[in-house]
Amino acid sequence: MDTLLLDDNGGGALVGKCGNAHQGTWLVVKEMHLRALDIHDDPVLEVLDFRGCGEQAHLHLQLDRLPNLRMIYLPELSQGAVIHLFCMDVPRSVFIDGNVTELDADWQAGTLRMVSHKAAYEGVRLLGHDAHSDDLCPSTGKKGEDGELTVNPNQLSVVLNPSLLPASLRLSGEGTWMLPDASHVEQCVIDGPAKVSIEKASVLKTLTIQSSGSYEVAGIKALATVKGAHNQLRETPDARPSSSLRHTARKHLTLRGSAKALTFADAWDHVQLHMPHLTTLTLSWAKHVALHHCRALTTVSLPDGVPVDCYGSVPHSLLNQARFFIDESTLAQCLTRIEAGEHGLLEGVLNVLAQRHTPHGVFYTLSTLLRLAKQGIALNALWQCRRSLSGWQRLGGRKRKRLSLSHQDYQRADQRWTWQLPEDRVEEGFSADLHLWALCMPHSPDARAYRKTLLKEAQKHDCLVHLLRVATVEQGLPVIGELATDVLVALYGQGEWPRLSIPNGQAGIVRYLPRLLRARDLTPLQTTALLNAIANLAPWTSLPTLFAHQLAYNSGPTRALLLMLSRQPDEWFRWRMPGFPSSQAITAAKQQLLQLALVPASGAPTLVQQMEQSTVTPEPAWLVDDGFLADC
Numbered sequence: 001m002d003t004l005l006l007d008d009n010g011g012g013a014l015v016g017k018c019g020n021a022h023q024g025t026w027l028v029v030k031e032m033h034l035r036a037l038d039i040h041d042d043p044v045l046e047v048l049d050f051r052g053c054g055e056q057a058h059l060h061l062q063l064d065r066l067p068n069l070r071m072i073y074l075p076e077l078s079q080g081a082v083i084h085l086f087c088m089d090v091p092r093s094v095f096i097d098g099n100v101t102e103l104d105a106d107w108q109a110g111t112l113r114m115v116s117h118k119a120a121y122e123g124v125r126l127l128g129h130d131a132h133s134d135d136l137c138p139s140t141g142k143k144g145e146d147g148e149l150t151v152n153p154n155q156l157s158v159v160l161n162p163s164l165l166p167a168s169l170r171l172s173g174e175g176t177w178m179l180p181d182a183s184h185v186e187q188c189v190i191d192g193p194a195k196v197s198i199e200k201a202s203v204l205k206t207l208t209i210q211s212s213g214s215y216e217v218a219g220i221k222a223l224a225t226v227k228g229a230h231n232q233l234r235e236t237p238d239a240r241p242s243s244s245l246r247h248t249a250r251k252h253l254t255l256r257g258s259a260k261a262l263t264f265a266d267a268w269d270h271v272q273l274h275m276p277h278l279t280t281l282t283l284s285w286a287k288h289v290a291l292h293h294c295r296a297l298t299t300v301s302l303p304d305g306v307p308v309d310c311y312g313s314v315p316h317s318l319l320n321q322a323r324f325f326i327d328e329s330t331l332a333q334c335l336t337r338i339e340a341g342e343h344g345l346l347e348g349v350l351n352v353l354a355q356r357h358t359p360h361g362v363f364y365t366l367s368t369l370l371r372l373a374k375q376g377i378a379l380n381a382l383w384q385c386r387r388s389l390s391g392w393q394r395l396g397g398r399k400r401k402r403l404s405l406s407h408q409d410y411q412r413a414d415q416r417w418t419w420q421l422p423e424d425r426v427e428e429g430f431s432a433d434l435h436l437w438a439l440c441m442p443h444s445p446d447a448r449a450y451r452k453t454l455l456k457e458a459q460k461h462d463c464l465v466h467l468l469r470v471a472t473v474e475q476g477l478p479v480i481g482e483l484a485t486d487v488l489v490a491l492y493g494q495g496e497w498p499r500l501s502i503p504n505g506q507a508g509i510v511r512y513l514p515r516l517l518r519a520r521d522l523t524p525l526q527t528t529a530l531l532n533a534i535a536n537l538a539p540w541t542s543l544p545t546l547f548a549h550q551l552a553y554n555s556g557p558t559r560a561l562l563l564m565l566s567r568q569p570d571e572w573f574r575w576r577m578p579g580f581p582s583s584q585a586i587t588a589a590k591q592q593l594l595q596l597a598l599v600p601a602s603g604a605p606t607l608v609q610q611m612e613q614s615t616v617t618p619e620p621a622w623l624v625d626d627g628f629l630a631d632c
Contacts, residue, residue: 010035011060019045025068029053036060047071058082058101067092074098080120090161093131096124105160112158112180121176122154131164137172153194171196190215201257212250220257228266234284237304241267241285249285260296291315314348335368339375346378354388357396363425365389366432373436379443386436387413387446393420414450417457430466438477451483458487461500465509472512481516485526488516492529497536510538514546517554527554531561540577544611547596548604555601562597566590 030052080101194213
């Protein structure tokens with residue numbers, strides 16, 4: 001082959017014998033614009049040399065049916081190469097010199113796929129059917145015709161030939177190791193590599209990790225013992241690891257499989273288990289434990305204070321010391337089962353709901369708690385979950401450092417009414433929270449005590465809007481209406497209405513305040529406070545109509561208020577009236593209020609119509625007639 005033809009994207013393809021050096025066993029490519037190359041069906045090609053292609057960002061190679069390929073020299077790549085290998089059988093050992101970000105191989109007996117999510121691998125060794133046991137020792141290297149392929153900490157070694165692995169395996173040196181099929185390994189010692197992935201470890205019984213790094217073993221069935229360099233077991237729950245153990249504890253271990261009993265000796269940084277059949281777990285020391293769907297776990301021995309996260313299910317023995325996480329579909333199934341009567345699931349579900357402290361998680365939790373509360377399920381427990389949710393959201397980013405909430409955390413949660421919710425779910429979230437409180441209050445002392453907090457917090461601008469929106473709905477819960485009335489009585493006593501000015505987009509809810517006046521046995525003070533709230537918070541253009549209706553039901557208090565308003569200083573009218581009213585407009589407004597105070601109740605609607613016809617102030621678009629007066 002004299003030249004390599006490339007398309008406009010820098011891609012090319014070769015089929016059949018294509019070597020151009022060393023009697024056709026080498027293909028030397030020197031194309032500065034090469035970006036991708038497919039090579040198919042060359043039975044003699046052994047070496048691919050792209051070092052003459054200059055510096056590039058990436059290179060894509062598709063290599064099919066090259067049975068004698070043993071060496072690939074890559075050009076200088078800032079991002080790395082993506083390489084696809086296809087063979088009819090377990091391939092020959094292949095060594096790749098250069099940066100590789102993605103590699104997959106496919107042969108009749110198996111497949112391999114690996115991706116470097118961080119920095120590219122600086123060299124790859126694929127140990128195939130011709131590999132020898134000494135290839136498992138990286139210090140020996142692998143010599144090619146023009147030098148030795150050195151081993152470095154960022155190199156990847158993959159054992160494609162499972163028969164190469166002895167029953168007692170020891171991995172040493174540096175770099176990353178991947179064992180796609182370890183079905184013959186019974187004992188494994190890792191001493192040196194910072195990252196190891198082992199699959200199909202069905203007969204592995206003992207795992208010893210003497211180095212620090214990240215390790216994952218999958219397909220385990222017989223594994224019973226996992227240990228470090230010291231093989232030291234914890235004697236008591238509060239026993240502390242020695243300084244030598246703490247020094248070697250920087251190990252992140254993930255195990256997947258169907259083993260039934262596991263014992264961990266020595267100290268570990270993070271242990272993650274995906275073992276649905278595990279029944280017994282003994283762990284000497286660890287900084288963190290994650291259990292994924294370990295639903296069969298009944299016997300647990302953990303050091304005091306170790307954080308435990310449970311995903312999918314939480315063992316009964318860990319209910320009081322583990323955080324619980326489940327996916328959305330599993331949670332939905334659990335809720336359906338709880339509603340069907342399986343209340344034994346409730347404790348675990350409330351545990352996970354309480355810790356969903358993100359804005360979307362909080363909205364989902366409040367909605368779910370209200371859904372359960374409407375069915376009367378464990379109302380006191382639901383309120384405790386709500387208290388925990390408030391506490392965890394207040395901690396925010398510090399949550400990961402805490403296993404449980406302290407008494408002080410609950411106290412702080414009980415003294416505030418605020419949530420971080422998605423922008424389009426704020427109203428629904430606060431509404432769900434108020435309804436949850438109303439339903440739980442008769443059954444929870446903490447919910448009853450929380451009324452003082454709501455009474456205090458709802459006197460603030462935003463909280464008042466949330467409360468009034470819920471309290472003034474048609475056929476709302478009486479307990480929420482009573483709370484809103486008491487809040488308005490407190491505000492009436494303070495007399496600082498201007499600081500509670502409600503923006504136009506939210507002022508519409510105040511027009512429904514007359515619904516609170518329907519309540520039975522209102523005291524004169526409560527009636528006066530509600531009427532004052534209407535006068536100071538409702539849209540100005542709605543006031544004549546609102547008061548005209550009240551003259552028929554609360555004539556005395558309404559007339560007294562109208563007379564008082566007609567004598568208010570001009571500053572009050574400038575604050576209440578839209579735009580920048582002139583002195584003439586203020587005088588006219590005072591006269592209209594006085595007329596409304598003196599007119600008989602039967603003549604009030606006619607007077608209001610005359611006022612509306614004579615006004616020159618246009619009504620805002622958000623004050624369109626929506627029939628609310630018929631409901632008031």
